Amino acid sequence: MNLEYSADEQAFREEVRAWIAEAYDDQLRALMAQSKTGYLDKEGQRRWQKKLHARGWMAPDWPAEYGGPGWTPTQRYLFQAETGMAGCPKVSPMGVKMVAPVIMRFGTEAQKARFLPATLASDIFWCQGYSEPNSGSDLSSLQTRADRDGDHYVINGSKIWTTQAQWADWMFCLVRTSREASKQAGISFLLIDMTSPGISVDPLPLLDGPMPGEQEVNQVFFDNVRVPVANLVGEEGQGWTCAKYLLEFERGGTFGSTLRYQLDKVRQVAAAQPSDSGGRLLDDADFRRRLLELEIQVEAVDATELRLFSAVSAGTSIGAASSMLKLAGTETLQAISELAVEAIGPQGWPFIRDTWAEVYDRPHAPRAGPDYAAPVLPRYFNYRKTSIYGGTSEVQRNIIAKQVLGL
Template identity: 65%
Template sequence: MDLAFSPEDLAFQQEVRDWIATAYDDDLRRQMAQSKNGYLDKAGQVKWQKKLFERGWVAPDWPVELGGTGFTPSQRYIFNMELALAGTPHPSPMGLKMCAPVIMAFGTDEQKAQHLPPILSSDIWWCQGYSEPGSGSDLASLKMSAVRDGDDYVLNGSKIWTTHAQWADWMFCLVRTSTEGKPQNGISFLLLRMDSPGIQIKSLPTLDGPAEGEQEINQVFFDNVRVPVANRIGEENKGWTYAKYLLEFERGNAYAPGLMNALRKVRKLATLERADDGGALIDDPAFRDKIANLEIAVESLNATELRIFSGRSAGKAVGAVSSMLKCAGSEAQQAITELTLEAVGTYAAPYVQDTWAPTNDGRAGPDYAAPAAPAYFNFRKASIYAGSNEIQRNIMAKLVLGL
């Protein structure tokens, strides 16, 4: 794998930088400076994703004939790296990176025509209906029933930890259509409208103390919700196959570019904050050692991602190796938020609103300190979602190492 950039690659890099300088406006930068997780509220997300769509860059991994960019592997690497280093919002993955690949691979022509264009343009917002109370990492144990009634399925049960369900127009959902045989063999994959009668959404509070517009997760209840059979992806009772395909994309994302930017921010914070001896925190040997160890881990992850995604561009599936990326990336994310919290110190604490003595702005200290604690608490979930890291290690042991 040749990592040297050609003159054409360098020209493309400058093109991306010039576009970001114009498209990533002051309002978006101001919002992102206070983001706890790299995303914005729905209005901000749609604004940014439509800018990418208008430039033709919103779906680098899609086939060109469906709206993809046609980037070479080096261009894809440059593009992702420049967005990450500039600190731009992460495009919402639910439609673009998770549901769309399943529709492309297993959907009918009618489903592709109905759903792919509005996913690409961010005119339709998606959420994921996988986990249930009692069925998280053991996803095959899900119980939400879908009983066939003529041309419809009738759904009863609930989904939990549903990110941004309150914003979603559609959900891609796993349901139980059979109780015969192995649990994996009775699951189907449905697409359903979130305004269907019988759906109720209840927000779930989280430790990161979300500000207005940042509430993330919900529980979604289904009471005799009717979904057309025509909204099923692929065959009945084959949804587990499609779900595993989708999880390769959920777990196999590139982490390194964002981690590099996060470490750069920690270094900057450490030049502003003081160590115990009164000098700059960045000059403290113990703190510098922690940054160095994380930088080594991130550079190693970056090299691994380049190797894997280079193979993917040649037609190779990510497969079970995506579990390795998920473990290494999520644990590095958590370590960086911990280091950020250490750098900010006591100024991180006031993010908790004191109900006995409320203040006008609710925070003390510099602006850069405000997201430190919310980000720390938010990223506790990174080693749990998309299948806990313990489960990922079992997958690697079996399918990668052959143990």
């Protein structure tokens, strides 16, 4: 693995830094300072993504023929590292990172022309309709049915935990098109217009008690929803192949820079907080030890990412190793959020919505505690999700055991 950056790569990093300094403006920074998820509301998200698009940097992983910047894996890594370390909003992943590679590989020319440019320009947003009330880890047991009626499918059933379904213009959805075939072979991959008659979206509040505008996950119901057969991606019954291909992209993101950024925030909080013995919390021996342990963990995640990206630049596919990144990245993220909670102590309490609902319902009421304490507890509760979504930690361990270690 080569850890030296060439002169061109260093110049590229400077170019990215200069662009971030200008594009990541004060308004976006103020919104992000209070975001517990790393994302903004739809309008904020669209504003940031349009800036990326205008610069040609919206989809670092896309091939140039579809509008990607044509970067090397090292440039992609540097871009993720710089935007992560600057605390920039993350790009809504369901479009450019998840459904787009599936459309590129399995979609028709008409689907590519219709969906790829609009997704790149953030003119449409997507949600992922995989999980159902009784099908999560065991996804291939899904029951939402698509019955053929002429040149349409008629959809009935329900999807759950659907992130951003309340904004999404389109859903990529796994449906059962056959009950005779084996569990996997009966599944198809459909693109569904979220404005279709018969779709309803019910919000599901999470543990962090979302404020208005912060709604994150939903249950989506389909009642005789008609979807043109032209919206089928790949062949009927090929949905499981598409679904697995997509999951490699969902799990294979980079975490190193985000982890460094979050740990740096904890360090700043600990420098401002008093310790029990009167000095700064940052100088407390026990706290420092735990901070350093996490720093080592972050270095290990970053080194693993670099090693895998180095292999990708040499032509290897990331494959099941994406499960290693997902597992180590999310569990470290949770550990950092736990240390942040300890750093602010009781100053975090006023920011838990369920305990202080009457304060939250008066938006201009003064809130106790320093501003930096505001996102810490909501973020801690919110990050419990990271070891569940995209496949739980237990499921990732099973994949690593079987497909990476060959056990």
